[in-house]
Amino acid sequence: xxxxxxxxxxxxxxxxxxxxxxxxxxxxxxxxxxxxxxxxxxxxxxxxxxxxxxxxxxxxxxxxxxxxxxxxxxxxxxxxxxxxxxxxxxxxxxxxxxxxxxxxxxxxxxxxxxxxxxxxxxxxxxxxx
Amino acid sequence: xxxxxxxxxxxxxxxxxxxxxxxxxxxxxxxxxxxxxxxxxxxxxxxxxxxxxxxxxxxxxxxxxxxxxxxxxxxxxxxxxxxxxxxxxxxxxxxxxxxxxxxxxxxxxxxxxxxxxxxxxxxxxxxxx
Numbered sequence: 001x002x003x004x005x006x007x008x009x010x011x012x013x014x015x016x017x018x019x020x021x022x023x024x025x026x027x028x029x030x031x032x033x034x035x036x037x038x039x040x041x042x043x044x045x046x047x048x049x050x051x052x053x054x055x056x057x058x059x060x061x062x063x064x065x066x067x068x069x070x071x072x073x074x075x076x077x078x079x080x081x082x083x084x085x086x087x088x089x090x091x092x093x094x095x096x097x098x099x100x101x102x103x104x105x106x107x108x109x110x111x112x113x114x115x116x117x118x119x120x121x122x123x124x125x126x127x128x129x
Numbered sequence: 130x131x132x133x134x135x136x137x138x139x140x141x142x143x144x145x146x147x148x149x150x151x152x153x154x155x156x157x158x159x160x161x162x163x164x165x166x167x168x169x170x171x172x173x174x175x176x177x178x179x180x181x182x183x184x185x186x187x188x189x190x191x192x193x194x195x196x197x198x199x200x201x202x203x204x205x206x207x208x209x210x211x212x213x214x215x216x217x218x219x220x221x222x223x224x225x226x227x228x229x230x231x232x233x234x235x236x237x238x239x240x241x242x243x244x245x246x247x248x249x250x251x252x253x254x255x256x257x258x
Contacts, residue, residue, distance in 0.1 A: 007203055041221060043247040045255040056254045070225050072201050072208045074136055079201045079208035081225050081238070092170060094223040094240055096199050096210050109210070111223055113242035118172040125185045126174040 010073030013080050013097055016105065017068050020057060029054045033104040040110055053108075062086045066093075076101075139202030142209050142226055145234065146197050149186060158183045162233040169239055182237075191215045195222075205230075 006014075012031055019028035029050055038047040038056070047053045063086065070081040078097040083090055091112060098107040118126070135143075141160055148157035158179055167176040167185070176182045192215065199210040207226040212219055220241060227236040247255070 010203055039258075040247075042242050042244050044244075044258050045247050045251075046258050047255050052254050056251060059251070059254075061250070070206060070208070072203045072206045072225075074139055074201045074203050077199060077201045079199070079210070079223075079225075081208070081223075092240065094208075094210075094225075094242075096201075096208075096223075111221065111240065111242040113171050113223075113240040114245070115171050115173075116243070118169075118174050121190070122174075122185065122188070125181045125188075126176050129168075129173050129175050 007073035007075075007078075008103060009076065009078040009097070009099055010071045012099070012103065012105065013073065013078045013095075014068060014071050016097075017066060017071075017080065017082060021066050023058075025054050025058050028057065031105050033100050033102075033106040036104075036106055036108065038108045038110070040112075042112060136202035136204075136207075137232060138205065138207040138226070138228055139200045141228070141232065141234065142202065142207045142224075143197060143200050145226075146195060146200075146209065146211060150195050152187075154183050154187050157186065160234050162229050162231075162235040165233075165235055165237065167237045167239070169241075171241060 016031050032050045034050050036050050036053055038053050047056050064084055066082045066084050068080060068082050072079050076099040080095045082093045084093055094111040096109045097105055100106040145160050161179045163179050165179050165182055167182050176185050193213055195211045195213045197209060197211050201208050205228040209224045211222045213222055223240040225238045226234055229235040
């Protein structure tokens with residue numbers, strides 16, 4: 001059985017997260033379009049441009065580390081599920097990427113979901129893990 | 130210019146969300162493996178098996194509606210970003226799918242992020258929208 005080759009977009013987002021974890025901001029910036037836009041819908045924050053977005057990551061506080069749980073790419077889109085750990089606490093991040101025709105990351109939308117208590121009424125269908 | 134054909138996995142998850150919005154639980158169930166596993170990491174809830182998972186959706190309360198913002202598929206994986214509305218409130222959902230070799234959905238992991246206030250210290254890099 002042959003293993004199918006990964007899409008260019010999934011390889012790019014894997015390189016993005018590798019550079020992030022390595023704090024290699026030169027490699028990280030080289031994956032981004034000059035006019036990249038980064039959106040955080042939960043806070044309605046937006047960062048515009050490669051320089052500001054690299055700095056946003058470089059200045060991000062805490063001794064955070066990440067592993068990539070999933071990277072999926074198709075055409076000019078990709079999505080990742082990463083697991084961040086900071087001071088022993090794990091936090092998932094879900095990221096959606098759009099690429100420019102030149103193969104650079106032109107838009108990133110990140111989500112950072114928090115734990116919550118399940119609503120009542122579905123105990124007959126679910127188990128807890 | 131030719132439009133590249135979508136992957137089988139992205140077409141399947143688009144059909145999954147269409148069936149969900151249409152409350153067509155027969156079409157919805159036909160996309161799922163018999164032993165499908167559905168995980169909600171935020172509440173650590175798990176639903177096992179097609180029958181229970183169809184019922185979980187069928188019984189889900191509220192007059193919810195959804196649109197697919199993004200669907201990305203590659204090989205045996207896919208990811209979607211959907212926008213749910215319930216009673217005028219919008220809620221994003223991020224879903225990661227694993228397929229069986231037979232092309233059925235074998236595992237789904239859903240995230241439902243909520244709004245939060247941004248931490249201080251990055252006002253020099255971000256705008257609000």
